Amino acid sequence: MEDIETLVGRGREAIDFIVDADSFEENTVGALTFDDPEFGPGAVCGTATLNGATVTVIANDAMAMNEKFPVVYGGIIGMEEGYKMAKSVYASITADADKDLADKRAIVLVVDTPGNGPGKVEEIFGMNKSTGAYQLALAEARLKGHPIVAMVIGRAISGAFLCHGLQADHILSLDANFGTMIHVMPLTSISRIIRKDLETLQALSTGNPVFAAGPRFFYELGGVQELVTEISGMRDCITKHIAEIRTAKAEGREDDLGPWGRGKLGKERGGRVVRDEVMALMNEQFAAVADQYTAS
């Protein structure tokens, strides 16, 4: 394991570093099975155990190509992939519908995706619905008590990260020396599009994480809960966070988790402070007029 410098493009291998040895069963989640190997091949969905507990695993396969959709390759989440991931989440919810909160299976997202399918057919049929469906499924699972941990092992880019990662309770990331990338687009591209020179943006990003790219900056913003410094550390770290999440859910601290929780964390870590001020102002302003809008 020592020789591995990066897991970028190796989503399937990454699963093995995380779950119990040989426990991953692809294409089966609860009562759901995916029988068509050509269906959404970029999405790796299945069930495993982590320290003996059942978990749903959803990962990207950067080596797969979706023959039906030529823009879907290299870990891109296309229409089929997004819906396949959504179905895996719903199957997890259904499987544990009658279980106690403490027994709802965790969902582990192994994140290495550069984007959503950027094609014409995708727009005609609505790529936005596919990624939206997956996010709603994850949000529903999270709110129904499933602990969701996203583990960024490679690329977590923009809209694809929004759909596969940012609805998790906690987000973990391998440190940048493993080649992990978290951003909307590289600073070089941003520099070109907003017409600001790269040096300026780089200088600004050292003091202000909203400009910058990379896991460390996302950590400061509260977007990443914890950075993992060893590949071998992923398993324990995920286990630890699942436990933390279960505790928070048991205590009804839903607001400490998920996107809202990341907002709080961003304030604590000093990376995203204006958000809170703006919300506080709005709350105050609404409180002053709320009665007017309540029908008698």
Add this chain to the structure above:
Amino acid sequence: MLQTKVNRSWENAKQDTAQRMEAASRFIGNGKQVKHEDTVALLEAVIRPYDIVNIEGNNQKQADFLAECLNKVDRGKIHDLHMVQSAVPLKAHLDLFENGIAKKLDFAFGGPQAGRVAEFIRDGKLELGAIHTYLELFGRYFLDLTPKVSLICAYKADRKGNLYTGFNTEDTPTIVEATKFRQGIVIAQVNEIVDELPRVDIPADWIDAVIESPRPFFLEPLFTRDPALVTDTQILLGMMCLKGIYGPYGVKRLNHGIGFLSTAIELMLPTYGEELGLKGKICTHMILNPHPTMIPAIESGWVETIHCFGGELGMDEYVASRPDIFFTGPDGTLRSNRAFAQTAGHYALDMFIGGTLQIDKYGNSSTATANRVAGFGGAPNMGCDAKGRRHVTESWLKCGQELPNREAIQGDMPRGRRLVVQGVETFGEGRAPVFVDKLDAWKLAENANLDLPPVMIYGDDLTHIVTEEGIAYLSRCPDLESRMAAIRGVAGYTEIGLQAKPEETKRLREAGIIMTPEDLGIDRSRANRSLLAAKNMQDLVTWSGGLYNPPARFRNW
């Protein structure tokens, strides 16, 4: 009495052409058809070094395939051509000079290649004859710049070689007539060859070769303005034009430039114009391409006739359905003709209104920048007072009578005058001042070794300037000093405007030489897009009853 009779052949040109056509005969089949693969060889057969050659193209349709083929000829065989053509908007037009095939250029409009024209002149790759107006250049086709070979374009040819130039007839008749009746050679690219033409625009015996081009000729929707882009300031200027110029002078016969101010005016005829009670009193006869933004005014009964320089993409069906307004052929579709429209533009218009990038303190205006030789196409012919004009219209006479000291200059002979109006904001894009001490045209003249700074409209031809500050009625100024004062008075916060003395401007306002929006009784707060009869492209389609079919890039549905 000394009499000398030269002893010469009188058919040299004819024989020369015959020789060339003989060399080309193996490429020319029935109905004068040439395979497009043989085009380069055909050109090599009929063109000789130092020939005067015309490639048809204006700012709209382009003989683009032929232009590209001319670039592929063996430059050992063909070089040092003298190109005479309306416009050089295509890359291929300038490549000819880069490739050493052409040497000298006489033209009227540069368009997108204006920068290369300047660069090539400076580098000695291109020898500039002159920058003309369209009419001036057309005139020279029949005088001292007659093309030996002309490469033209048409929509269709029939099996005999008759041509249909249709909607975009534009320059074709002029070029063909000049070339063919001086024994030259005319080669046409057509989009398709058909059994029967809708009408014959050019007879087959004026044509030497017809090539079905591998793709349709390039056509630019240059006169389509999206109403969605009209700004509040343009609307304010438009209100001032209508209330302060169109109305009081009763301007019936006119041409609009292609800036957004004209768009605003066109779109306010059925709203603000109606409110001012101007229907039937202004804008009844126009020399204008089929501007889509004229549709609401036409549909609400403002316009009697429009004659067009060229066509406009997507307007064919609409125009064909309004034969009372537009000049249409026996086949029912529009016939444009640049030479005739420009003739009307030069002699018969009461007003030309347009915009510019710069106006100097004397009122000279130009769109030239320091490194672009663009030319002005038809604007100078319309943007001047045609001294040869003899017929009278009310607005023309009124404008001429305004000169307070006219008797001191002209005696008691009544004279009329064309209204020449420039409508500009005092600052343009990037807060560049429009009013300047010296035009960039001077720098261009220096950079590109031009004999004259390219001025679009000379200050003494200009009768009105409209800015957000007000209207300067230069037609009412007795001398240069008072013209300059009037210009300063509407030049806002530009360096020129700052030289205005408040007392002097006040006096000019009292004398009716400067009128602010307030003087005109215009409520500035009304200057917003709610005054536009159409606010977007789809509104235009709706006004047209579905007859207007905008080009894809203008659609927002």
Add this chain to the structure above:
Amino acid sequence: MALNQLNFSIENASPTVALGEAFHLGVVGSGDLEMIIESKEQGGAVSFQILSPVTGFDDLWKRVADAFVRESGLGNAHIEINDNNATPAVVMLRLRQALAEATAR
């Protein structure tokens, strides 16, 4: 590289127009601006605060502001402008619209 901030005051010894309630107008589109205009007792003067991405037009802003104050008779006011490269024509148009609205209120 930060936004260019410009502050200045135009004196008006005898204001003829005073403002009521403060209000906002405009959108910071390209070539446009927004402003907040509010009354401020300051010996007749109208103070301006302008935030703009472009520099080098300080005198131009002052000229336009001066002309506006002279033309309108406005006094004892503070005007904040967020500019995105508006031309003087647009600046003047928005100032006049603001004044028309202020007096209509």
Add this chain to the structure above:
Amino acid sequence: MTKWTDLQSASFLESNARDRALGLVDEGSFTEFCGPMDRRPSPHLGVLGDAVEYDDGVVTGVGRIGETPVFVISQEGRFIGGAVGEVHGAKIVNTVRLAIEMLDAMVAKNPDTPEAHKPIVVFSFETGGVRLHEANAGLLAHAEFMDQVQKARGKVPVIAVIGSKVGCFGGMGFVAAAMDAIVMSEFGRLGLTGPEVIEQEMGREEFDSSDRGLVFRTTGAKHKYIMGDCNFLVKDSVAAFRAQIADLAVLPIADFEAMRRIGSEAAVDKQLALVALAVELQPKDSLDVWAHAGNEAPAELNDAPYEEFIAKAQRLAV
């Protein structure tokens, strides 16, 4: 400020964000939160030397339609394309949050609160998604918004309104798709990937981004209506949007579930049937799908005026 009565007849496409917000609710009923007078511009634009707007490009607040409290979010496309940064993001997220809290408080006080008295959220989109100048904060805000949409499920209807120039793209494209109901005018556009990126990915032959007709056919409201991706197609006036929202405001929350296109396993299965259709049809143009849906002359239908289109259009059976 435009008068409310004048706003009603105004073109929705032409109206700025504040006018849309004011015009969508009852006259004089709108209270803005964190408005321009509060002066909360983005702190991240100024340091880059870019123009700021005091409301950061979005109008948020609450108004009323009849007895229904209407929480309004209205994006301003003219300010940096309506892009979402930290302040903008916080405002849109918190507006939904406030609506949910209001509903919770109402129901806690009176479990029998009539449907018409319960709040709704209306989001007038005009955005390309994340603002690159503060990309990370914008991205996180998108996720927060999605979370609030799910939290509002079964409580507060969240209605998307799209009919402004920029359309609704990028991450906001799936935010809109995730809402309960979508109302568009024919000038609205909804999608994920912008036309330039599609061209870059597929080549100009496949997708010419300068062909606005193609761009509109691919993501425009008429297409979305035929696909079932927008529920209601209305005329381009503030009043028409307002009337549609007023109709929706009084519906029981349960009725919205049927309008959703995603958000349940059953909905996903329906969408997967559409994906299979995409594979089967291999459409070169959205009009191919229109034809499949039973529209005989799709190009003419696309050019047809609103009334004719509504009367004739056959929607794809999902």
